[in-house]
Amino acid sequence: MKISIIIPTYNEEEYLPYLLESIKRQDFTDYEVIVADAHSTDKTREIAKSFGAKIVDGGLPSVGRNKGVEAAQGEFLLFLDADVIMTRGYLESALREFVEEGLGISISQIYPLSDNMFDIISHDFANFFMKYVETLKPHGAGCYGILTRKKLHEAVGGFDENLDFGEDTDYIEKIGYFTSFKVLRDATLFVSTRRTQEEGKTGIALKYAKSTWYQFTGRKISADQLNYHFGHSEGRKRILYGVCGEGMGHAIRSGVIIDHLLEKNDVTIFASDRAYQYLSRKYDDVYEIEGFNTVYEENEVQYRRTFTKNIKWVPLDLPHNIRLMYNVAKAFKPDLIISDFEFYSNILNKILRIPLVSLDNMHVITQCYTDVPEEFKRDRFRAASVVRSFIQRPRYYLITSYFFPPIKNPDKVKMFPPILREKVMELEPTIGDHILVYQTSDSNIKLLELLKEIDDEFIIYGFHKDEKIGNLTFKSFNEDEFFDDLASAQAVITNGGFSLISEALYLKKPIYSIPVKRQFEQILNAMYLDKLEYGEFHLELDRESIEKFLSNQQYYREKIQSGFKHDRNQAIFNSLDEIIEELT
Structure with a gap:
């Protein structure tokens, strides 16, 4: 036997047939194929068997390759990943150049199986880089199609099974230390671009750059440092998490939940706009999709402009988002989808028929019986229509709220206190000498004029500037400083945003709420705030009502103290764990 081809696999039913077919079509035939499989749960082993491959038990790539060599009979060893395809004449060309060059x-x-310009350019650069540095030191940049002699493999003790990343580079360097190394010029492989699809262009570029830098400076790097995994840890479920990018509330809540999920599960995240910006700084497996945005003017939702803006982009966003999410899902093979009011996750659920769980505060509008004055019923109808269109028929609705109206369907709907960050729960509240003001839209100029007339100090966030004008101190957003100002505030003046209201209530801060007009979710939050006597709901601003609110803040503070309860997120964590176990 001239050459043994060794392929480590884990759930490679999509890619392995193409590689095995390309091997079968080679003119050179003095070879054997050994598939070292890490206990795949799909049809990988059946596919390998149908092509006549020898199958051995594998594990991590280093383990699989060594196990493959133990079963190998060839003089030469060729190590391949499952997602490559041999070009015509590859085996003959590779062996000839290898032997002739000694x-x-x-x-x-490598060349990409893609016509995407980024893929083509990045792979061309990789080839250039591999050849450019080959004379400096043996290296593993690329590491596709490792070809060596079996006696050399045995001489260095094979792949180091204690390394969970960079074992191929370590292997090349060990053999290259006392023999010749080269990037073959004639023999080339086609490679899939699934790594780019799974991790995004920026993510994969940063990982390769970091790993290559470590290699060339003689340092080891672990899989955990790069968030790299071969397959998935046994017993861990795989969850796709979609996050709405409107405002920051969805992102902040999702961050808390994702931190909990990652203790026992693998999580891949899709998010748009501000949610993507926030979550991509916290996690590696985050993909940017396009989302929907609401247009505000003078503290009022502009429905016509909102519709016009979003409908313009839907024909472009829909195919882009679904293609990205579908490709990532095919590679990731999720057991469950969780959506925090993210529209495209709902569509993916219908395409893939993977169980969907809704986790947000929005569905209190459709899944609970709420008392609403006549003047807001039209707004409620609009809001309910939007909420229903975003998420349809999930297996469960998990709703977070500081008010608990009757539930329509207790078998499918569960309600919990607001989800709070650990950072908020660790704050020690005091009663300082300022009132905190927060606005998500910088168009509420009337509020500023009124505050100037009131004999109190106001710290104001949301206007994107740092400036002091009389009794008004404007601050651009800094999370640590914002938390300090919130914890030491006498009270809070804000719109009807759920997240800040929840955080303020946890810190026992009375709230004066001016919800965005025609934004029913905020109106509902403010209505129940007023109903529970945790603060006041006002549609219009006036100096008298603000001064009255401030004079009554101790009364509201006592109501919050006696009425608002929180369990440090434990109930929703426990329920979510149970649901994951049930549905997967």
Whole structure:
């Protein structure tokens, strides 16, 4: 036997057939194929068997490759990933160049199975870089198609099974230290672009840059440092998490939930706008999608402009988002989808028929019986229509709220206190000498004029500037400083945003709420705030009502103290764990 081809696999039913077919079509036939499989749960083993491959038990890539060599009969060893395809004449060309050059170990150049310009340029650069540095030191940049002799493999003790990342680079360097290394010029492989699809262009570029830098400076890097995984840990479920990018509330809440999920599960995240910006700084597996945005003017929702703005982009956003999410899902193979009011996760659920769980505060509008004055019923109808269109028929609705109206369907709907960040729950509230003001729209100029007339100090966020004008101190957003100002505030003046209201209530801060007009979710939040006597709901601003609110803040503070209860997120964590176990 001339050459043994060794392929480590885990759930490679989508890619493995193409590689095995390309091997079968080679003119060179003095080879054997050994598939070292890490206990795949799909049809990988059946596919390998149908092509006549020898199958051995694998594990991590280093383990699989070593196990493959133990079963190998060839003089030469060729290590391939499952998502490559041999070009015509690859085996003959690779062996000829290897023998003629008197090499001890080599790797192959690569070309993408894609017509995307980024993929083409990045792979061309990778080939250039591999060849440019080959004379400096043996390296694993690329590491596709590692070819060596079996006696050299045995001489260095094979792949280091204690390494969970960079074991191929370590292997090449060990053999290359006392023999010749080269990037083959004629033998080339086609490679899939699934890594780019799964991790995004920025993510994959940063990982390769970081790993290559470590290699060339002689340092080891672990899989955890790069958030790299071969397959998935046994017993861990795989969850796709979609997050709405409107405002910051969805992102902040999702961050708390994702931190909990990652203790026992693998999580891949899709988010738009501000949610993507926030979550991509916290996690690696985050993909940016396009979302829907609301247009505000003078503290009022502009429905016509909102509709016009969003309908213009839907024909472009829909295919882009679904294509990205579908490709990532195919590779990730999720067991469950969780959506925090994210529209495209709902569509993916219908396409893939994977269980969907809704987790947000919005569905209190459709899944609970709420008392609403006649003047707001039209707004409620509009809001309910939007909420129903975003998420349809999930297996469960998990609703977070500081008010608990009757539930329509207790079998599917569960309600919990607001989800709060650990950072908020660790704050020690005091009663300082300022009132905190927060606005998500910088168009509420009337509020500022009124505050200037009131004999109190106001710290104001949301106007994107740092400035002091009389009794008004404007601050651009800094999370640590904002928390300090919130914890030491006498009271809070804000719109009807759920997250800040929840955080303020936890810190026992009375709230004066001016919800965005025609934004029913905020109106409902403010109505129940007033109903529970945690603060006041006002549609219009006036100096008298603000001064009256401030004079009554101790009364509201006592009501919050006796009425608002929180369990440090434990109930929703426990319920979510149970639901994941049930549905997966």
